[in-house]
Amino acid sequence: MFEQYLADALNKALGAYCDGIDGEKLRVSAWNGDVELRNVRLKKTALSTLRAPVTVDAGCVGSLRLKVPWMNLGREPVVVEIDRVFVLASRVTMEEAAATADETRDEEEDAAEKKKRIDEGERDWLRTAMGKMTKTMREEAERSDSWFWKTLNTVLGNLQITVQNVHVRYEDEITTPGHTFSCGMTIGKLSAITVDDFGEPTFVAGGSLERIHKRVALENFSMYLDSGAVYRPWKTHAGWTPPKVEDTEAWWALFGVGLVGEAPSDVRNYMLYPVTVELFYHRKGRKEQTEAGEPRQMCDLKFQDARMALSRNQYRSTVRLLEAFNQYRLRLPHAEFRPMVSVKAQPRAWWTYA
Known part of the structure; x- marks a missing residue:
């Protein structure tokens, strides 16, 4: 099952x-019980859920592994490991973004309609099946369902996740004509595990989603925005093409800078310098006794000194980008009716649109 x-x-x-x-x-x-994918290319529409005028020019997942101990499910943790997630995105025009959004919206509406029909069919089938079942059969089905959800809660409560070497980069040559800039974020490693009261890794067999002890560690997290002649977008280099998905060295040469440590100032203009953060989250169970006013949920955040910087160019580029994205969201609901020519060329079309 x-x-x-x-x-x-x-x-x-x-x-x-x-x-x-x-x-x-x-x-x-x-x-x-051992799912492993290597060197998988990302779709151009991988970021469409952001509802933003961006497209993926190049992207890959170097390794994705899922280890499920079927023989000891509920007694050993399920482990998810993801390594080398590299994404290069760029701005697209309003017309291109609107066309993509229309396609996505149509697909979502079709999927929602199909799901509705399937759900209705399942409910009808379930009502018919339950009507034919004896009392003993219903009790056995309820016990089986209870075991399923109890096991699922244990699995989810002890899920171990590790994501490392993540670099998402965005390049923009449209927002401000004549002024290109690139921004992005890097993550050296992100991990989430279940721990005991002393912060040591453990496995909780029962009630793992009710009484939670989690440790989340974020290593070498940074944000940057490069602008000016010194920091040229990769796509503007003559003859630039995305690496082949299996060429791991080429991908690392492009995206690996700054993942292990701080990148040199001539290749990266940081807004947030690499920082390591550790979060401990504790939620008490319903049956645990608490004194009046004592919280049931607690977080303990630990991090090193965080260095931040924001230059005039970085501030201006950030503000213009946010304004452009906000303008896109305002126009999107009526984008299909918006004329594709200037007001001077087709004033009547614009009057009709208004």
Whole structure:
């Protein structure tokens, strides 16, 4: 039962963002308990859920691994490991963004309608099946369902996630004509694990989603914005083409700068210099005794000294970018009616649009 749920969920989630996903191989890997994907290219529409005028020019996931201990499910943690997520995005025109948004909206509406029909069919089938079941059969089904959700809660409560070497970069040559800039964020490593009262890794067999002890560590997280002649966008270099998805060295040469440590000032203009943060989250169970006024949820945040800087160019570029994105969101609902020519060329069309 779990295997089928896992295979379907992975196929749906990865298929929306990645190219070349073999659904059958993914299903077999899920049943074996060891799913591993290497050098997967991201789709150009991978960032469409942001509802922003951006497209993916180049992107890949170097490694994605999911280890599921089917023989000891509920007694050992499920482990998710993702390594080398590299994304190069850029700005698109309002017309291009609107066309993509229309396609996405149509697909979402079709998917919602299909889901509605499927849900209605399932409810009808369930009512019919329950009507034919005896009292004993219903009790057995309820016990099985209770076991399923209890096991699922244990699995989710002890899920171990590690994501490392992430670099998302955005290049813009449209927002301010004649002024190009690039901005991005890097993550050296992000991990989330279940811990005991002393902060040591552990496994909680029961009530793992009710009484939670989690440790989240974020290492070498940084944000930057490069502008000016010194920091040229990669796409403006003559003959630049995205690396082949299997060429791991070429991807690392482009995106690896700043992932291990602080990048030199001549290649990176930081707004937030690399910082390491550790978060401990504790939520008490419902049955735990608490004194009056004592919180049931507590967070303990620890981090090194954080260095931040914001130059005039960085501030201006950030403000213009936010204004452009906000303008896009305001125009998007009526973008399909907006004339594609200037007011001077077609004043009547613009009057009709207004």
